Amino acid sequence: MTQPRAVYIHVPFCAHRCGYCDFTLIAGRDDLAGAYLDALQAEIERSPLTEPLDTLFLGGGTPTQLDEPHLQRLLDLLRSAFRFSPDIEFNVEANPDGLTDAKLDALANAGVKRLSLGVQSFDDRFLSVLERRHSSESAIEAFGRCRSRFPDVSLDLIFAVPGQTLADWQHDLQTAIALQPNQVSTYGLTFEKGTTFWTRREKGQLDQADDSLERSMYGAAMDQLAAAGFEHYEISSFARPGFRCRHNQVYWNGGEYLGFGPGAASFDGGVRWQNHRSTTTWIRKVLAGEDAIGDREQLDPEASAREHLILGLRQIEGLNVAAFETQTGFALEPLGGEALSRLQDQSLLELTDDTLRLTREGRFFYDTVAADLV
Ligand code: SF4
Structure with a gap:
C-alpha cells in the first residue's frame, strides 16, 4: 500500500x-x-x-x-x-x-x-x-x-x-x-x-x-x-x-494526504476522516492513547467520483475528461447527467478538447456549479 x-x-x-x-x-x-x-x-x-x-x-x-x-x-x-x-x-x-x-x-x-x-x-x-x-x-x-x-x-x-x-x-x-x-x-x-x-x-x-x-x-x-x-x-x-x-x-486533484492536530483531515483515496475539533479533547484523547478521530466517512465510488469532479473544477484549467474517467471509473456525461448539460447551456461550464472547465462567468458561481454536480 x-x-x-x-x-x-x-x-x-x-x-x-x-x-x-x-x-x-x-x-x-x-x-x-x-x-x-x-x-x-x-x-x-x-x-x-x-x-x-x-x-x-x-x-x-x-x-x-x-x-x-x-x-x-x-x-x-x-x-x-x-x-x-x-x-x-x-x-x-x-x-x-x-x-x-x-x-x-x-x-x-x-x-x-x-x-x-x-x-x-x-x-x-x-x-x-x-x-x-x-x-x-x-x-x-x-x-x-x-x-x-x-x-x-x-x-x-x-x-x-x-x-x-x-x-x-x-x-x-x-x-x-x-x-x-x-x-x-x-x-x-x-x-x-x-x-x-x-x-x-x-x-x-x-x-x-x-x-x-x-x-x-x-x-x-x-x-x-x-x-x-x-x-x-x-x-x-x-x-x-x-x-x-x-x-x-x-x-x-483527489490525492492522498495525512493530517495531524485537532480538526485535521486525512484522505486515503476511499476513506476520509477528521480529528476531533476541540483542542482540549484532542489533546486528552491522544495522550490517553484513545482514538482522537471525530468523523470518519467511507466514500462510495460514485460519491468519490463526484467529489473528484467538483474539486477538479476549482482549478481554472479544469479537468481532463479521459484522466478523470480512468481515475474514477465513471464516464463523465452519465455521471453529470442533466445538470452537466444545463450548466453548459447556462455558459457556466464548457467542455472543449477533452477538458471540462468553468467559464469565466462560471468562476463567479462555483458554489452553485458544485452544488448541482455533487
Ligand atoms: S482567528 Fe483570525 S488569525 Fe486566527 S485563524 Fe481565524 S482568521 Fe486567522
Whole structure:
C-alpha cells in the first residue's frame, strides 16, 4: 500500500478569534502549547511514514502564534519524524501580528520554503472591522522581512468587507501587486453560522456587501492580477508562473494526504476522516492513547467520483475528461447527467478538447456549479 506524501499539521492557537472565523482554533490559551506538542508527537508516532514527503503544510489557527521555544520544538519534531524529499514544498501560514525575526529565522533554518502571510487588507479601517490586530504598515514591514528569508511568499486578502468599496479593494490589490508576492489568494468574506459576524449581521450591526459588488470585486481581482502577470489557477488562487501551491493541488486533484492536530483531515483515496475539533479533547484523547478521530466517512465510488469532479473544477484549467474517467471509473456525461448539460447551456461550464472547465462567468458561481454536480 502506498503512503501519502502530503502532510498537514494543524496548529490551533490564535491570540484572539477574529469575528468572521470559524476555523478549528483555541484563542488566548497559549499555556496549552506544551501539551499540544506532546500530543502531536504521540499522534505522529502512531502513524509512522517511511516515504519522503513532497509537501508539508503548517496551517491553523496561527502556527506563528507559538512562542519561539515551542515553535523550535515543533520544527525539530517535524524534521525528526518525517523524511523530506529534496524538493519538498514546506509551507507555513503566518500572521503579521507577533511575527518576530527569531521565529522567521527558525522557520527558514528548518527548511521552510513557502510562507503565506495573512494580511487580509492594506486598509486599517477594514483591518479593524475584521478584528485583525496588525496594521497595514506592520503587515508591509513583516512582508519585507519574510521576503528576505523565503523564496516564495504569498499574501491572503479578503474582499467584500462591510463598508469596503470597489475602489478600496482595487487599492488593496494594487498594494499587494506592488509588493511582488509569488501568490495572492483572495477570499470573499463569508458569514458563518456561530461566528460573532453572523450574530452581528442578524442584529443589523454589520452590513453584508451585496452580490453585485462582491462579483465586481472578484472580477477586479481576476483582471488586475492577470494584468500583473499572475496566473489564475484556482478559484481563489493567483500565482506567478512556477509558484502554484503544490500541497493544495494534492487536495484539488483527489490525492492522498495525512493530517495531524485537532480538526485535521486525512484522505486515503476511499476513506476520509477528521480529528476531533476541540483542542482540549484532542489533546486528552491522544495522550490517553484513545482514538482522537471525530468523523470518519467511507466514500462510495460514485460519491468519490463526484467529489473528484467538483474539486477538479476549482482549478481554472479544469479537468481532463479521459484522466478523470480512468481515475474514477465513471464516464463523465452519465455521471453529470442533466445538470452537466444545463450548466453548459447556462455558459457556466464548457467542455472543449477533452477538458471540462468553468467559464469565466462560471468562476463567479462555483458554489452553485458544485452544488448541482455533487
Ligand atoms: S488569525 Fe486567522 S485563524 Fe486566527 S482567528 Fe483570525 S482568521 Fe481565524
